[in-house]
Amino acid sequence: MSRILLNRRNFLQISASAGALMLTPQLAFAQDAPVRGGRLVVAGDSEPANLNPAIVASNGVFFVASKVIEPLAEQSYEGKDGLSPRLATSWEGSADGLSVTFKLREGVTWHDGKPFTSADVAFSALEVWKKLQNLGRVVFKNLAAVDTPDEHTAIFRFSEPTPFQLIRNALPVVTSVIPRHVYEGTDIAKNPANQKLVGTGPFKFGEYKPGEYFLLKRNDAYWEKNEPLLDEIVYQFLPDRAAAGNALEAEEIQLAAFSAVPLADLGRISKSSGLKVYANGYEGLTYQLIVEINHRRKELADVKVRQAIAHAIDHDFVVKTIFLGFAKSSTGPVPAYDQTFYEPGTATYAFDPAKAEALLDEAGYKRGSDGNRFKLKLLPAPFFNETKQFGDYLRQALGKIGIDAVVVSNDTPAHLKAVYTDHDFDITVATPVYRSDPAISTTILFESGLPSGVPFSNQYGYANTEIDKLIKSAASELDGAKRAGLYKELQKKVADDLPLINVAEFSFITVARDTVRNVSDNPRWAVSNWSNVWLAK
């Protein structure tokens, strides 16, 4: 509970510091009675060929698919453990960590009219999440069987003790349930239903026009009575950077999530009447701006050099100038909003170029006759405008302390290959995602011994037995508090040893017309089901 309250306050503070920004208090609309009907047109993010969130648990897929296919539980600001029930009504882990019992919602039907039962959950878990899903393969690695004593109970059995805390935190992301009767006996990865989704959610899959839009239509038989409120949601694909802002102003679309409107345009957009800017609703998908380091480079293998780099970066400048206030300085791999796992007492590296230079001198890398100590190849990830801008900033910041960084720009596939397969970099700018539990996609940034080619993982040539041991024991620690303790220790260790440098945590911005109501009312809002979203007349 306290975790959630704190997290709301945090984000109110962020947006207050952003100045011109108006974070809309939902209370202002409390008097309005929700209206049914209407079409919500949204700026589409991407056109995934495989739209099945049970297989591809990515934000691009969830943005559309979360309205059609539901998970067992969704994140919430108010709910116990930060969750609210969806297809499961309760979940209970056994003390030995070998089983988890889910009670499932009754009276739910698939969009094709068949009833939803525990058999669907068992099938999804064993055949899809565990075998095919990019994140599920980690979380459900030890899932051995799913018992279905009755139609509305599913008991997950694990071969090794598995922390219930992890399963619970992962529920919103990894447990999208798909219908067994549609998929059983087919090649699941190639089933046409991966495009024409069949789910239990508030919206049915309507139409896909390649290059133009996805259309979702109201599910009249949705289990939550009186929802959904909208008749249709349309995702219109807008590939041009300026398109979403223009389309919002021209009232051709009503909402742009995932910062489809570039930060630089927000100033202009927020002045235009009838548009609102929301900085919250993304806490559950916090991105982190980090500097990845290739420890195979002799100079970078020296912790003093890494500390010097950390001291050369002005977090305040990054937050205010690059992210225009829509970010927070970060201290480590767990974002501050996560009150369960966040460790505030880690070593920090204040912006101090003089100290950075002293550290470099100490490490034995004196300035040469040209004023430079050594050269580095810097690869900024091309994923966001901000990563490229930070790359330019970093080059200058390092130049001031005598490190000559040469920026190498690649497009996305070339960048991934250079960093995670070829290890052809010295430092990079990257943006890993924190997914509600360090074990999902955070610890692989530090763990050693991973095969090359695995993206967004420790391809840095970094190996630290203490850190590996911590990660290993946390993976099987059943006691939630102790497990959190291990991860807190991990944060302290990585802050001291700096295998990579955390600079800022950022999430996205939603811009919507003020007629769109109930925007950003949960921590994964853009990728949640929108059944309570409505359009005021």
Added chain:
Amino acid sequence: MPPLAAFFLKRLLTALPVLFIVLVGSFLLLEAASGDAVDAYIARSGAMDAEQITQLRTEWGLDKGPLYRFGAYISTLAHGDLGWSTAFERPVTSVIAERLPVTLLLMSIATGLAFFLGSLLGVVAGARPGSLRDRILSTGSLALYAVPGFWLGLVLIVVFAVDLRWLPIGGIESIASDKTGLARLGDIAVHLILPVCALAMVYLALYLRLMRDRMAEIWRDPFVKGLEARGLSRRRIVWRHVARNAVLPAITMLGWQSAAMLGGSVVVESVFNIPGFGRLAAEAVARRDTPLLLGVLLCSAITVIIANLLVDLAYGKLDPRVRIGR
């Protein structure tokens, strides 16, 4: 075989080596780019483990060498199949079939408009070289020619779609509108106004200049003096003799421009959010989708070849000296 059909066939056959060079060249270029279709896929899915990655590479045939893959592509192509798009997870033919008509529509309207309006204004300017209206048109066209198409597109959007709201901001038709028949045609036409303008304006200036300059030269030819001496009306001289002679280089340009138009449509389609060929090509490169890119380039090359064929036929109609088969 009728001479026209034989002519077409011959031209297509002589184009085969060109098509092959286009294929090899683009294949090599995409090979030279770092990262493959799986890398592009990983970036979109956010996280994947080593086993899944290997599996996907095998499934998409990326574990094989470039020579093997090119050979396999050529052999499927020989069977009349354009292969499998990894980005869309569908046959390339079906992806292209959706996009090609859109681009052809946009291109043919823009080219037609640029050619006819441009030549017409060129005749107006070239009818009296050095006159005031010639100077105004010549300067205006120079200014227009200097403007990049995408910038023009953005300005048109801000003025006519965002501020005035007279026209839609982008797309090829209203989304999910259930319009059919004439209503749908009208809807598409309205959506095409801005992109066609953005694409046509620049080329219009080109035709205007070409027509005008050639006409200015022809005026100095002795045969014009002869015509004048015979007492032909000015109007008749301008249209039947000077303009008709001057239009030939403009028609040659029309053939070349069909290729440039395809290139220009990449940018205009992105700015106006039109699901056409240009955007598809850009996407194919970004996602390292070799079969799709090769398919797009192959179809573009064939389009250009056909456009040039048509130009040659038009040439024959206008200039009896170059008529085919005689």
